[in-house]
Structures are given as C-alpha cells and as structure tokens.
Amino acid sequence: MFVLGIDPGLTRCGYGAVVRQDGNLRAVAAGVLRTETALDVAVRLAELQDGIRSLLRELAPEVVAVERLFFQSNVRTAMSVGQASGVVLAEASAAGCTVVQYTPNEVKSAVTGSGGAGKEQVQRMVQAILGLATTPRPPDAADALALALTHHARAPLAARIGSAR
Amino acid sequence: MFVLGIDPGLTRCGYGAVVRQDGNLRAVAAGVLRTETALDVAVRLAELQDGIRSLLRELAPEVVAVERLFFQSNVRTAMSVGQASGVVLAEASAAGCTVVQYTPNEVKSAVTGSGGAGKEQVQRMVQAILGLATTPRPPDAADALALALTHHARAPLAARIGSAR
Numbered sequence: 001m002f003v004l005g006i007d008p009g010l011t012r013c014g015y016g017a018v019v020r021q022d023g024n025l026r027a028v029a030a031g032v033l034r035t036e037t038a039l040d041v042a043v044r045l046a047e048l049q050d051g052i053r054s055l056l057r058e059l060a061p062e063v064v065a066v067e068r069l070f071f072q073s074n075v076r077t078a079m080s081v082g083q084a085s086g087v088v089l090a091e092a093s094a095a096g097c098t099v100v101q102y103t104p105n106e107v108k109s110a111v112t113g114s115g116g117a118g119k120e121q122v123q124r125m126v127q128a129i130l131g132l133a134t135t136p137r138p139p140d141a142a143d144a145l146a147l148a149l150t151h152h153a154r155a156p157l158a159a160r161i162g163s164a165r
Numbered sequence: 166m167f168v169l170g171i172d173p174g175l176t177r178c179g180y181g182a183v184v185r186q187d188g189n190l191r192a193v194a195a196g197v198l199r200t201e202t203a204l205d206v207a208v209r210l211a212e213l214q215d216g217i218r219s220l221l222r223e224l225a226p227e228v229v230a231v232e233r234l235f236f237q238s239n240v241r242t243a244m245s246v247g248q249a250s251g252v253v254l255a256e257a258s259a260a261g262c263t264v265v266q267y268t269p270n271e272v273k274s275a276v277t278g279s280g281g282a283g284k285e286q287v288q289r290m291v292q293a294i295l296g297l298a299t300t301p302r303p304p305d306a307a308d309a310l311a312l313a314l315t316h317h318a319r320a321p322l323a324a325r326i327g328s329a330r
C-alpha cells in the first residue's frame with residue numbers, strides 16, 4: 001500500500017510518502033511545499049493547488065492521509081490552514097485517491113503509543129520506524145510521514161473490522 | 166466590468182454575476198452550487214471545485230469577489246466554510262481572475278449604506294439596484310450578487326486612489 005501523508009498549511013505544507021513492500025515500511029518521498037507570505041492569499045492557494053496536483057501526478061499514491069483540522073486559538077492561522085486543507089482534500093479526491101483524515105492525537109498515539117507525545121518524540125519514532133539515518137527535516141515533512149505511518153498502522157485493523165461485519 | 170460574486174460554503178455555495186454596461190448594472194447569472202451532506206468532505210470539496218471551475222470557464226469574469234472569512238462561534242461550520250473558501254480562491258486565481266475579498270460588514274455597508282443592515286434589507290436593495298422583478302432566491306445567491314455589487318461600488322474609488330498616488 002502506498003500512502004501519501006499531507007500536513008496542510010499555506011506557508012509550509014509538509015508531505016511524506018510511505019510504501020509497504022514485503023512487510024517493510026519505506027519512505028519514498030518527503031518535503032515541504034512553500035508559498036511566499038508576501039503574495040496574495042488567492043495566488044498562494046493557487047500555487048499550493050498546483051504543487052499538490054504535480055505531487056499527486058508524480059507519486060500516484062493509493063491513499064492520501066491529511067491532518068484533520070481542530071480548533072486553534074489563533075483564528076488567523078486556523079483560517080489559512082482550513083483554506084489549505086480544502087485545496088488538498090479537493091485535489092486528492094479529484095485525483096481518485098482514497099482520502100482519510102487523522103487528528104494530531106491519533107497520529108501521536110499511532111506512532112509513539114501516547115496521544116500526549118511531544119513533537120520531537122514523534123520525529124524520533126518516525127526516524128526509527130522508517131530506518132532513516134537522520135531525523136526527517138523540516139518538522140512539517142516529519143509530521144506528514146507520521147500521518148502516512150498512522151494510516152499504515154490503522155488500515156489493517158479497519159479492514160478486519162470491515163470484513164467481520 | 167464583469168464581476169462574479171461568490172459566497173463560499175460546502176452545503177450551499179452562492180454565486181452571482183453582475184456586469185456594468187453603458188453605466189447600468191445588470192445581473193447575468195445567479196444561483197447556488199450544492200453538495201450532498203451525506204458524502205465525504207473530500208468528495209464534496211472536489212465537486213465544489215469542479216462546479217466553480219465550470220462556472221469560471223462558462224462566465225469568464227474579470228473579477229471574482231469572495232466573502233472574507235471571519236471568526237464564527239460554530240467551529241465546525243467555520244472549518245467547512247474555510248475549506249470551501251480555499252477551493253474557491255485557488256480556482257479563481259488559477260483561472261487568471263483578479264480576486265478580491267470583502268467582509269460581510271463591507272458588503273452590507275456598500276449595498277445598504279449601513280454595516281448593521283439585516284439580511285432581508287440587503288436582499289431588497291440587491292433587487293432594487295439590479296431592477297429584478299423578485300428578490301433573488303435562495304439567500305446565498307442574493308449574498309453573492311451583493312458581493313459583486315460591492316466591488317462595482319468600491320472599485321472606481323480604489324482606482325482613483327491608486328492613480329492619485
């Protein structure tokens with residue numbers, strides 16, 4: 001199964017792709033899409049849309065795992081994350097991918113075993129699980145890889161529950 | 166000048182196009198794009214994206230005027246409006262349109278003269294300004310026409326300020 005994790009954002013949008021081959025999880029891509037804060041928000045969203053579309057065409061993932069929005073105290077940031085999330089979800093669905101969403105707590109819990117884990121703990125676990133020589137950088141890319149790992153961890157269970165019905 | 170107003174939303178996304186010809190303002194299109202609440206949010210956003218893209222291709226407006234997001238007490242609604250807004254802004258910019266945003270108060274003020282006007286008052290003024298036989302329905306379409314009218318009202322002043330610099 002080939003899963004692309006996306007941590008949506010307008011200034012930095014993290015992505016990380018993880019494939020399971022012969023029972024092993026392997027990172028095949030990780031990085032960040034950026035847009036210039038000086039540009040108009042509509043132009044930035046169009047650039048993000050273009051970047052996500054290129055990424056989906058290049059990688060052709062089966063599943064796209066996106067961070068689920070939650071209430072944030074910073075309304076301005078929450079709004080731009082919401083707008084970026086809308087663009088990502090629309091593009092992933094339009095590309096024919098299965099789209100799933102996980103909350104930050106679900107990701108922390110799946111990757112470290114604890115929903116209260118810190119960011120650095122998540123990054124070290126992502127590094128360990130994927131057998132990477134260094135911690136994935138920037139943090140947005142690590143968060144995206146963690147989203148992809150979360151789906152790899154949870155999908156088999158969800159499939160078993162589905163088939164038992 | 167041909168302006169398409171869009172009041173973003175995932176369940177109902179209002180649109181209304183207003184052209185100025187020989188000094189007269191005329192409505193050339195108004196309606197609502199809907200998506201089924203039972204569908205997955207990513208699928209709904211992809212449908213909205215497809216609908217907005219078709220509308221922009223069909224109407225080919227010079228300017229797209231979108232309602233600017235503001236903080237709402239209902240976080241769940243605010244998030245889906247934010248996601249819909251992201252899709253609309255990205256598509257309008259990608260289509261090469263000038264994209265502008267107005268707050269609800271700016272729209273009320275431009276159309277009725279008062280930032281504290283009620284929804285029905287705005288609808289009656291939209292009807293009167295555009296010389297329509299009836300109040301535009303549903304309300305989302307009327308709101309979108311009001312957004313387009315706001316840009317028609319404000320753009321000449323903004324242009325004069327720009328040229329005086």
